Amino acid sequence: MNKFTTIATAALASMALSNGASAGTLADVQAKGFLQCGISTGVAGFAFTDDAGDWQGFDPDVCKAVAAAIFGDTSKVKYTTTTGKTRFTTLASGEVDMLARNTTWTFSRDTDLKLDFVGVNYYDGQGFMVPTALGVTSAKELDGASVCIQTGTTTELNLADFFRINGIEYEAVPIETNDEAQTNYKAGRCDVYTTDASGLAATRSTFENPAEHALLPEIISKEPLGPLVRHGDSEWADLVRWTLNAMITAEEFGVTSENVDQMATGTDNPEINRLLGSEGDLGAMIGLDKAWAWRAIKMVGNYGEVFDRNIGASTPIGLERGVNNLWTKGGILYSPPFR
Amino acid sequence: MSQSIDYSSPPPQSSFSIGKLWTDKKSRGVLIQLLAMIAFCSVVLYLAGNVVENFEKLGKPFGFEFLQQESNYDINQHLIEYNSQSSHARAAVVGILNTLLVAVCGIILATILGFILGVLRLSPNWLVNRLAYCYIEFVRNVPVLVHILLIHGILVHSLPKPKQAINVADSFFLTNRGFYMPQPVTEPLFWAVIAAFAIGVVYAFWYRRTAKTKQALTGEQSPIFWVMLGSIIGLPILVFFLSGMPLSWEQPELKGFNFKGGMALKPEFLSLWLALSLYTAAFIAENVRSGIEAVSHGQTEAALALGLPRKRTMNLVVIPQALRVIIPPLTSQYLNITKNSSLAIAIGYMDIVATIGGITLNQSGREMECMIIVLGLYLSFSLTISFFMNWYNRRISLVER
Numbered sequence: 135m136n137k138f139t140t141i142a143t144a145a146l147a148s149m150a151l152s153n154g155a156s157a158g159t160l161a162d163v164q165a166k167g168f169l170q171c172g173i174s175t176g177v178a179g180f181a182f183t184d185d186a187g188d189w190q191g192f193d194p195d196v197c198k199a200v201a202a203a204i205f206g207d208t209s210k211v212k213y214t215t216t217t218g219k220t221r222f223t224t225l226a227s228g229e230v231d232m233l234a235r236n237t238t239w240t241f242s243r244d245t246d247l248k249l250d251f252v253g254v255n256y257y258d259g260q261g262f263m264v265p266t267a268l269g270v271t272s273a274k275e276l277d278g279a280s281v282c283i284q285t286g287t288t289t290e291l292n293l294a295d296f297f298r299i300n301g302i303e304y305e306a307v308p309i310e311t312n313d314e315a316q317t318n319y320k321a322g323r324c325d326v327y328t329t330d331a332s333g334l335a336a337t338r339s340t341f342e343n344p345a346e347h348a349l350l351p352e353i354i355s356k357e358p359l360g361p362l363v364r365h366g367d368s369e370w371a372d373l374v375r376w377t378l379n380a381m382i383t384a385e386e387f388g389v390t391s392e393n394v395d396q397m398a399t400g401t402d403n404p405e406i407n408r409l410l411g412s413e414g415d416l417g418a419m420i421g422l423d424k425a426w427a428w429r430a431i432k433m434v435g436n437y438g439e440v441f442d443r444n445i446g447a448s449t450p451i452g453l454e455r456g457v458n459n460l461w462t463k464g465g466i467l468y469s470p471p472f473r
Numbered sequence: 474m475s476q477s478i479d480y481s482s483p484p485p486q487s488s489f490s491i492g493k494l495w496t497d498k499k500s501r502g503v504l505i506q507l508l509a510m511i512a513f514c515s516v517v518l519y520l521a522g523n524v525v526e527n528f529e530k531l532g533k534p535f536g537f538e539f540l541q542q543e544s545n546y547d548i549n550q551h552l553i554e555y556n557s558q559s560s561h562a563r564a565a566v567v568g569i570l571n572t573l574l575v576a577v578c579g580i581i582l583a584t585i586l587g588f589i590l591g592v593l594r595l596s597p598n599w600l601v602n603r604l605a606y607c608y609i610e611f612v613r614n615v616p617v618l619v620h621i622l623l624i625h626g627i628l629v630h631s632l633p634k635p636k637q638a639i640n641v642a643d644s645f646f647l648t649n650r651g652f653y654m655p656q657p658v659t660e661p662l663f664w665a666v667i668a669a670f671a672i673g674v675v676y677a678f679w680y681r682r683t684a685k686t687k688q689a690l691t692g693e694q695s696p697i698f699w700v701m702l703g704s705i706i707g708l709p710i711l712v713f714f715l716s717g718m719p720l721s722w723e724q725p726e727l728k729g730f731n732f733k734g735g736m737a738l739k740p741e742f743l744s745l746w747l748a749l750s751l752y753t754a755a756f757i758a759e760n761v762r763s764g765i766e767a768v769s770h771g772q773t774e775a776a777l778a779l780g781l782p783r784k785r786t787m788n789l790v791v792i793p794q795a796l797r798v799i800i801p802p803l804t805s806q807y808l809n810i811t812k813n814s815s816l817a818i819a820i821g822y823m824d825i826v827a828t829i830g831g832i833t834l835n836q837s838g839r840e841m842e843c844m845i846i847v848l849g850l851y852l853s854f855s856l857t858i859s860f861f862m863n864w865y866n867r868r869i870s871l872v873e874r
C-alpha cells in the first residue's frame with residue numbers, strides 16, 4: 135500500500151512482535167551497540183544528508199551528542215526518517231530510542247500520547263510564508279487563500295484555530311513532508327506555506343530567489359521544539375535530558391569543543407569540574423562514566439557551536455539567536471545546575 | 474483384580490490405539506488440521522496478548538472515546554457539513570464519503586472506458602485495434618501510484634494559477650487549484666421535476682414488465698427501450714420546461730486568492746479519479762475482450778441461421794454469455810479501485826486513510842483503534858462490493874434445466 139500505512143503497519147507489527155521484557159533503553163542501546171534516532175525527512179540546516187550521505191544538522195547533532203555520551207563515537211547512530219504523521223508511532227512502538235525532529239512539546243503529547251519531552255532546544259512559533267508578489271503584509275489578509283500545511287503537526291491545529299478565530303476562510307492543502315510542501319508552494323498549488331518559523335526560514339534559504347518570498351509578521355503560536363523519548367523509562371529520559379543540558383551549560387560556562395580537553399583537567403569553577411568529571415561522579419548517576427559530558431561536548435560541541443554551525447547567522451539559514459540565547463545573554467535558554 | 478476372559482467371543486473390532494490416529498488416513502487428516510488450527514490460534518493469541526501487554530506497559534488504554542472529541546483540523550473537501558470543531562467521528566465520515574466518492578466515480582468511469590477499449594481491441598480495423606492494444610499495455614504496466622503522481626504533477630504544474638485561469642465561456646475555469654464550473658441551484662418548483670422523474674422510473678419498469686409478459690404470451694414485441702427512455706428522461710425534461718425551468722446556475726467567480734461559488738473539482742480528486750479509472754480500465758478492457766472472445770463463433774452463426782437479426786444476436790446471445798465470463802474478474806477490478814484509492818495519501822486527497830487513519834491517528838495517538846477502524850471500513854466496502862457482484866453474477870449465470 136502506501137508509505138504511511140506501511141510504516142503504521144510495521145509499527146503495529148513490531149508492537150505485536152516485540153516482547154515486553156527489556157532491561158531499560160540504555161541497556162538495550164548498549165547491547166545493540168548503536169542509538170536508533172528518529173529524525174525528519176529533511177529540512178535545510180535542521181536535518182540533511184551531506185555529500186557522504188551522512189545525516190547532519192541541528193537535530194541529528196542531539197542524537198550524536200547522546201551517542202558520544204554513551205559510546206564516545208558519534209557514528210554509532212542509526213537514523214530513521216519520520217514524517218510529522220509517523221513520528222510518534224515510530225517512537226511509541228520502539229522502532230527508535232529517541233526522536234529529535236523539530237517536535238513541539240505539548241500537553242497532550244506529553245501525557246495522552248505517552249511520550250516524554252526532555253527539554254527544549256529551539257523556542258519557535260508558527261509563521262506564514264508568501265510570495266512577495268502577492269502583496270500580502272499580514273496573515274489576516276489571507277481570507278480565501280490556499281494554505282500548504284503538513285499533516286500530523288501542531289501547526290495544522292493552530293492554523294484551523296487562527297482562521298476560525300479571525301473569521302476568515304482558507305483551503306487547506308495537506309501534505310506529508312517539507313519537500314512536498316516546497317514543490318506545491320513553488321507550483322502555486324497554495325498561496326501560503328505555514329509551519330514553524332525556523333522551518334520556513336530554512337526552507338526559504340534553499341529557494342533560488344529567497345528575496346521573492348516573505349515571512350508575515352504574525353507568529354501565531356508557541357512551538358517549543360525539543361527531543362523526546364517514550365514514556366515509562368525515566369532513566370533513559372534523564373540521560374537524554376542531561377546530555378542536552380550539558381551542551382547548554384557548556385555554552386554558559388564557555389566550554390567549547392576546542393577548550394574542553396584543557397578544562398577537563400580541572401578549573402576553578404566547581405560546576406565545570408562536575409560537568410566534565412574532574413570532580414564528583416555525576417556520570418554514574420545516569421549509568422555512564424565520568425567523562426560522558428566531556429565526550430558529548432568534545433565531539434559535537436556546546437549548544438552555541440551546534441546552533442552556529444547548522445542554522446546560525448553565518449549559515450545560509452541565517453537564524454538569529456533571539457530567545458534561543460542563554461538566559462545570561464537576554465534569551466530564555468536555561469539549564470538546571472549540575473550539582 | 475480378577476477377570477474372567479471369554480475366549481469364545483470375537484476380539485473387539487476396532488480397538489483404539491494412539492498409533493492408529495496417525496496411520497489411519499482419515500483421522501490423520503483431521504489431526505493435522507486440528508494441529509494447524511491450534512498453532513494458528515496460539516500465534517494469534519500470542520500476538521494479541523503482546524499487543525495488550527505492550528499497550529499496558531506504555532500506559533495507553535484501549536477505547537474509542539476519542540472519537541467524540543473535537544478533531545481540531547480542517548478538511549478541504551467535505552460532502553457533509555464539517556469544520557475543525559466537529560468530532561473525530563465526523564472527520565472519519567467525511568473521509569469515508571471521500572473514499573466512496575472517488576471509488577464510485579472511478580468504478581463508473583473505468584467500466585465505461587474499459588468496455589469501449591475492450592470492444593475497440595476486437596475491432597477489425599488494424600489501426601484502432603493496435604492503438605487500443607498500445608494503450609492497454611502501456612497503462613497497465615506502469616504502477617498506479619506513478620499514474621496518480623504524474624496526473625497530479627501535470628495538473629498542478631502545467632495549468633495556470635487562478636488569476637490566469639483558462640476561461641471557457643465565462644462559466645468554466647481551469648486552474649491548477651481545480652476545475653471550476655457553475656453549480657445548479659434549485660428553486661422551489663424543482664420538486665415537480667423530481668416527482669416526474671420518480672413517476673417516470675416507476676412507469677418505465679412497470680411498462681417493461683407488462684411488455685415482457687405480453688411477449689411471452691403472444692410473441693408480440695413492444696418498443697421497450699424508447700418508452701423507458703421517454704418516461705425516465707423525457708418526462709422530467711418536459712415537466713422542467715412546463716414548470717418554467719426552476720433551476721438557476723451559480724457561477725464561479727474569482728475573489729481574492731481563489732474562485733468562489735460554483736462547483737470545484739480539486740486537482741487531488743481529479744488526479745486520483747482519472748488515474749484509478751484509466752489504470753483499471755486497461756484491465757477491464759482485457760476482461761471484456763476475453764469475455765467476448767470466449768463466446769464461440771458457432772453461437773453467433775447458429776443465431777443468425779435461426780434468423781435473428783445481428784443486433785438481437787448480440788443482445789440475446791453473445792453479450793449474456795460474455796457477461797458470465799466478464800463479471801467475476803470485474804468484481805476484483807472494482808475491489809482494486811476501492812482499495813487503491815488509499816493511495817490518495819500520496820497527493821493529499823482526504824480519504825479514510827488520511828483522516829481517521831492519518832491525522833486523527835497522529836493527533837490522538839490511538840494507533841490500534843484507528844487502524845482497526847480503517848481495516849473494518851475497507852473490509853466492509855470490499856465485502857459489500859463482492860456481495861453485490863456475486864448476486865448479479867448469480868442472476869445472469871446459466872440456469873441449467
Ligand SMILES: N[C@@H](CCC(=O)N[C@@H](CS)C(=O)NCC(=O)O)C(=O)O
Nearest residue numbers: 174175218237238287288311312333
Ligand atoms: N513543530 C510542529 C511541526 C513540525 C514539522 O513537521 N515541521 C516541518 C517543517 S519545519 C518538518 O520538520 N518537516 C520535515 C519533514 O517533512 O520531514 C510539530 O511538532 O507538530
